[in-house]
Amino acid sequence: MTPFDYDFLRSLLKQRSGLDLSADKQYLVESRLLPLARKAGLPGIAELVLKMKGGGAEALTKEVVEAMTTNETFFFRDKIPFDHLRETILPAMLQSRASRKSLRIWSAACSTGQEPYSIAMCLKERAQALSGWRVEIVATDLSQEVLEKSRAGIYSQFEVQRGLPIQLLVKYFTQIGELWQINSEIRGMVQHKQLNLLQDFSHLGKFDVIFCRNVLIYFDQETKINTFDRVAKLMEPDGMLMLGAAESVVGITNAFRPYPDRRGLYQPNPDRGGARAPLLKVVAAR
Ligand SMILES: C[S@@+](CC[C@H](N)C(=O)[O-])C[C@H]1O[C@@H](n2cnc3c(N)ncnc32)[C@H](O)[C@@H]1O
Numbered sequence: 569m570t571p572f573d574y575d576f577l578r579s580l581l582k583q584r585s586g587l588d589l590s591a592d593k594q595y596l597v598e599s600r601l602l603p604l605a606r607k608a609g610l611p612g613i614a615e616l617v618l619k620m621k622g623g624g625a626e627a628l629t630k631e632v633v634e635a636m637t638t639n640e641t642f643f644f645r646d647k648i649p650f651d652h653l654r655e656t657i658l659p660a661m662l663q664s665r666a667s668r669k670s671l672r673i674w675s676a677a678c679s680t681g682q683e684p685y686s687i688a689m690c691l692k693e694r695a696q697a698l699s700g701w702r703v704e705i706v707a708t709d710l711s712q713e714v715l716e717k718s719r720a721g722i723y724s725q726f727e728v729q730r731g732l733p734i735q736l737l738v739k740y741f742t743q744i745g746e747l748w749q750i751n752s753e754i755r756g757m758v759q760h761k762q763l764n765l766l767q768d769f770s771h772l773g774k775f776d777v778i779f780c781r782n783v784l785i786y787f788d789q790e791t792k793i794n795t796f797d798r799v800a801k802l803m804e805p806d807g808m809l810m811l812g813a814a815e816s817v818v819g820i821t822n823a824f825r826p827y828p829d830r831r832g833l834y835q836p837n838p839d840r841g842g843a844r845a846p847l848l849k850v851v852a853a854r
Contacts, residue, residue, distance in 0.1 A: 677783035681718030
């Protein structure tokens, strides 16, 4: 691949998905896009780039963007976020939302569904406490392909062996040949929508809990700040944000503050609005 082709692909991916590729990732781009080029009947990356530059290749461009996303996920990934959900988030929400009896949760880059279904199973395990509640889990992703798999809720033996406790497999899944499908009751708890985090998502409405894990890690600093700001606007003041194990708001934004003693868990920062207030007072006094 020529440096010009690589530069074109880098800026296309940054603009379309936020993916911030460093200068030395040609091998990654080649390994993911060469099969796609061949599938499209093109001999190589150069021809793929030429076709996209020529315009009128929107479907192919979308395929390129999707092929470059990393969709790695598994049930109850990293365990701790789901311990926080069971032991900290749910008890707090059950108390603070006791009168309105509703709970909205967003899995903001849901990939093939293991994250929103892990959340759904945690809630189902608390069915008695949540009886009479309106519970919504909204699962979104940029990629149509992963969303289709998530909607179907069908997983291989390998996938259900990664992180899913055997008692939950037996309780919530049905075996279909060599595959396992999550039960319709759990599937029905999750609404799927295609959504690019770079674009406006204010139409989703307010959420009590947001899982935004292992996606911001691929964005540059400016895109992270911008996304955090817009996520904060979608949260209830006492809402909770769960980030991935390698992600943090520290040094990036003050839109959120860490929840004490709960790694990866954050809340909207009430001081943020307060920090702006004195400035307004000074302006008004002049
Ligand atoms: C590594 S997976 C994380 C899945 C899950 N949250 C987890 O932690 O296991 C990252 C997901 O982010 C999605 N993604 C990448 N860029 C995105 C964007 N700009 N908007 C929405 N989703 C995006 C990818 O399609 C992929 O499914």
